[in-house]
Amino acid sequence: MRAVVCREWGPVDQLVVEERPPAPLEPFDVRVAVSACGVNYVEGLMVQGLYQVKIPAPFTPGMELVGHIVEVGGGVTDRHVGQRVFANVGIGGYVSEAVVRADRCLALPESLTDGQAATFMQSYLTGWFALTRRVQTSPGQRMLVLGAGGGVGLAAVDIGVALGLDVYAAASTDDKRALAAERGASALIDSSTEDVKARARELGDGGVDLVYDPVGGELGERCLRALGDEGTYLVIGFVAGIPQLPANQILLRNRRVVGVEWGGWAGRHPRENDALVAEVLALIGDGRLHPVEPTTYPLEEAGRALADLAERRVAGKVALIP
């Protein structure tokens, strides 16, 4: 089998692919021939040693994979050879073959391609957790989504529209905005040329009800001011830096700031997360949510994939194909 390896923390172009013997199979494991590995923004941070959780090198990055079971351990009763499964492995996902605990595998709707199946989970579960568990929304509310052509932002657009929200999508390029438009955003804001805060306020008749912010930095800070009375700013991510949100702007108009950390919550609440996953899969199954078909790279080009993502060259999601 082949594995992408980060031998030491540093630039993503230092990743290498190593040939390895197959890992041993324990009684409750399955062996998966991987067909697509999901790539997430944070994996680039992990490789550089810049993520909040420091993973000692050497390690294989990658949290999400999809493939077919080629072998089952003696204690496994509910999985079979040939079955297509998704696994959230936490780490070690950029591989051509994986040994995974059977109870960490999930069967997914056949309607999803391997690429979609390997890349939707983190983005959609974050969005669904944020918009159904961290806040309660009502149809017709107006939501500004920042980074709306990236993985997390695009999923939020899709989920917002499915919940009946009026979604304004801010993104820097035509192709990113086009993906948001395909998912039903009612207004598109060019974040590279327009004043996103002013435009959102104008669209929202003086202020929006929700700001969904996976970007942060200066843009996030400004967009707190796009909220109207009792509006809520959802803190999702910091690709452009941690925003410094002025408390006076939270006080004014009775605004709220709500933190969202899906991954940690899911680890601490596995049963509740299973329910969340089931809800998202049902909505995908009946065609109300539409995970994007990712841009793909060969496993050998993991470094290029992570660089393209970090440097904002990718619209939607990214997958590695072993």
Ligand SMILES: NC(=O)c1ccc[n+]([C@@H]2O[C@H](COP(=O)([O-])OP(=O)(O)OC[C@H]3O[C@@H](n4cnc5c(N)ncnc54)[C@H](OP(=O)(O)O)[C@@H]3O)[C@@H](O)[C@H]2O)c1
């Ligand atoms: N809270 C949670 O539970 C949770 C879960 C998953 C991920 N996240 C976080 O969400 C964030 C976004 O993840 P993602 O998967 O959507 O990433 P992504 O696919 O790379 O998208 C991020 C988008 O942010 C925009 N952006 C603006 N300034 C940027 C900058 N300086 N560097 C890079 N991108 C910039 C880019 O859009 P434009 O070019 O249009 O500006 C890009 O498309 C990450 O910080 C991630 O850690 C949080």
